[in-house]
Amino acid sequence: MNVIEVKGLKKSYGQVHAVRGVDLSIPAGEIFALLGPNGAGKTTTVEILEGFRSRDAGEISILGFDPQTTGHAARQWRNRIGIVLQSAADAGDLTVIETVKHFSEYYSNPRNVDEVMAAVGLEEKSGALIRNLSGGQRRRLDVALGIIGSPELLFLDEPTTGFDPEARRAFWALIEKLRGTGTTILLTTHYLDEAEALADRVAVINNGLIIEVSTPSELGGRATSQAVVSWRDGSQVKTEATDNPTAVVARLSTHFGGEIPELAVIRPSLEDIYLKMIGGVHE
Amino acid sequence: MNKIPSALNLGIRRGGLEIRQFARQRESVVFTLLFPVILLAIFGSVFKDTIAPGVTFSQYFVAGMIASGLVNTGFQSLAITIPMERDVGGLKRLRGTPMPASSYFIGKAILIAVSMIIQFALLFGFGLLFFGVEMPTELSKWLTFTWLVLLGSACSTALGIAFSIVPKSGRGASAVVSPIVIILQFFSGVFFVFTQLPTWMQQLAAIFPLKWLTQGMRSVFLPDSFAAQEVAKSWETERTFFILVLWLVIGVFFSVRKFKWDRD
Structure with a gap:
């Protein structure tokens, strides 16, 4: 019960x-x-x-x-x-x-x-x-x-x-x-x-x-939502939204020949998801 | 599984806690307990006349002070402090525990009773020593005093708890409650000789318990010969008893049915 x-x-x-x-x-x-x-x-x-x-x-x-x-x-x-x-x-x-x-x-x-x-x-x-x-x-x-x-x-x-x-x-x-x-x-x-x-x-x-x-x-849908990969390329910070962040990281690693400058893989936080949910209801 | 403690058991424990909390508010303790003595000192010094053969104003005033002590300590203090407890969330917290409302009420009644006993002891002590107040000697008068105090404080406690519904906030409670008590005191013959008040004032006062408590206390502290000078030419003991019981029932009814634990 x-x-x-x-x-x-x-x-x-x-x-x-x-x-x-x-x-x-x-x-x-x-x-x-x-x-x-x-x-x-x-x-x-x-x-x-x-x-x-x-x-x-x-x-x-x-x-x-x-x-x-x-x-x-x-x-x-x-x-x-x-x-x-x-x-x-x-x-x-x-x-x-x-x-x-x-x-x-x-x-x-x-x-x-x-x-x-x-x-x-x-x-x-x-x-x-x-x-x-x-x-x-x-x-x-x-x-x-x-x-x-x-x-x-x-x-x-x-x-x-x-x-x-x-x-x-x-x-x-x-x-x-x-x-x-x-x-x-x-x-x-x-x-x-x-x-x-x-x-x-x-x-x-x-x-x-x-x-x-x-x-x-x-x-x-947080677990299955797109991740954002960000890194530095010269003077620019670049980002890429993807369903396959591992593949993106592997590709970048090859491109940079090892270490990727300022690499970050960001998944939406619970807060992002929550704000989207309660915002969405008002629409 | 152990049993939940009885309402009476918890009520007695709450009484102990209430007394402990009250005793720690030193300024308020001194003021509350000595207030009747201070008033007796002021009025006893201003009015030195006798109002009837063998009856000093001080003697008349002691009866009024004891009656209003019952109203101040019970009705006034509860109708002000309960809304304050409600404001800070203390009552809501209690509501969420298995402690029943009756235990909370019993705790308040114990606090009021203890505070009343101390007040009266001080008033009698100072009255005897400094203001020539005479204590009754017959046992029957002390019996009357005892039931008046018991019934009066129960009535005052119940009405104070019931009236705590009225003030919207703790901050405003004093402004709502105190004028009622002060006006009642003037109308009920606490500060003045009752029979010298205008008739309409006397009739209005007769609706409320303070007039009856005051008259009852006069039957204790004044010689029986003074009864002839009362409005009804007697102490009206039975009527006093029934009116106080009626108000007690009203107070208990509203306390039990309408008590507010939360601000909104």
């Missing part, structure tokens, strides 16, 4: 059709990235899955529960999921360890508090007041609170916005660790390299519809 199963999800705000029929199937253990420009319906979709918003139409099963479920069933459901929201600046007067410990009490099978602190790299900030944390440290605390309940499914909403490159790498390593524990992760992000580094599959959403679901390397 899939951890997330969505069929025909629709949601409108007045005359604005934010989500116009989204289907998603995400199996256990997968890291799935949802990509899309602002206003594409990404946040609405995720917030409906998280149980924060109602829907107008569609069937949803998250770990076998409907996110709109209430009462004790809702508590049992929330006991098995973790949510890392975009920005929270609450509880400034508590220390990191107090907050993590307190949240661990909400769950039936919490992770070990010290292990979680170590996993997110906050051991040394354990006694610090939350309001004195840096942005990146705060974000790591958000993640700690999201995973403390040993969730089977984790929602990560733009987890590394505002991170410096080093902090992002450290964060990615943390997510890789979670992958190792079998946690299913639904990630939304603006960073295409992040999706590429982490996600098993990505979905691109635009105008309230999923345009494509694929692996990052195959999205938008």
Whole structure:
């Protein structure tokens, strides 16, 4: 059974059709990235899955529960999921360890508090007041609170916005660790390299519809699209688009008698493909 | 698989956490807890008359201060701080955990109760030492005091949580809530002798719980002979009880049904 199963999800705000029929199937253990420009319906979709918003139409099963479920069933459901929201600046007067410990009490099978602190790299900030944390440290605390309940499914909403490159790498390593524990992760992000580094599959959403679901390397025909070979010939930089870059390189190598000056073979990045996809929809 | 902790258990833990957070906001702690004492000092120094044989204004005012302490600490503080917590995303985060809403409410009620007990202890202490306030000696009066405080603080807490729906943002909350409380205090006979207020003001005040709490506290802190000087020529204890229960029910209903965890 899939951890997330969505069929025909629709949601409108007045005359604005934010989500116009989204289907998603995400199996256990997968890291799935949802990509899309602002206003594409990404946040609405995720917030409906998280149980924060109602829907107008569609069937949803998250770990076998409907996110709109209430009462004790809702508590049992929330006991098995973790949510890392975009920005929270609450509880400034508590220390990191107090907050993590307190949240661990909400769950039936919490992770070990010290292990979680170590996993997110906050051991040394354990006694610090939350309001004195840096942005990146705060974000790591958000993640700690999201995973403390040993969730089977984790929602990560733009987890590394505002991170410096080093902090992002450290964060990615943390997510890789979670992958190792079998946690299913639904990630939304603006960073295409992040999706590429982490996600098993990505979905691109635009105008309230999923345009494509694929692996990052195959999205938008990326794996089979033309490569561009570029090199220097005298004072000129030359380029050639080709389906057979190896043949081009071999030909050039013969031409130059060995080393090709400033050789580069460029395949379209995930970002190029993505921009083309969301641009194409507007045409 | 272990069981999910009970709502009451989590509520008590949240209460502990709320108290810890409150205690760390030092300026606000000092101001909140000493506010009734400061008002007593000001009014007690300005109005030195007796308003009836054996009843000083300070004595009358202590009853009003305790009643408004219940309203300030519960209703006013919650209706302002909850929208602030909502603004910074704290409530939404809690909503995403298995902690039920009832635990959050219980935690707030515990914070309010503890803060109230400290406030009253300070008010009684300063009142006794510096303003010649007399404490009741009969057990029956202390029993009345106890149920008034319990019911009053429950009512005030519930209405504060319910009213937290109204302010659109944390920043604007104080501007919406504080005037309501201050006007109610004037109308309800906290700062002035109630029977000296215009009739329309008295009638308007009688809709809201503060007037009844204040009158109830007068039945505790003023001699029974003073009952004859009330509007109804009596303390109206039963009516006070029912009106407070009614407001408690209204507060709980809106808290449970309409509580907003998120900004939009």
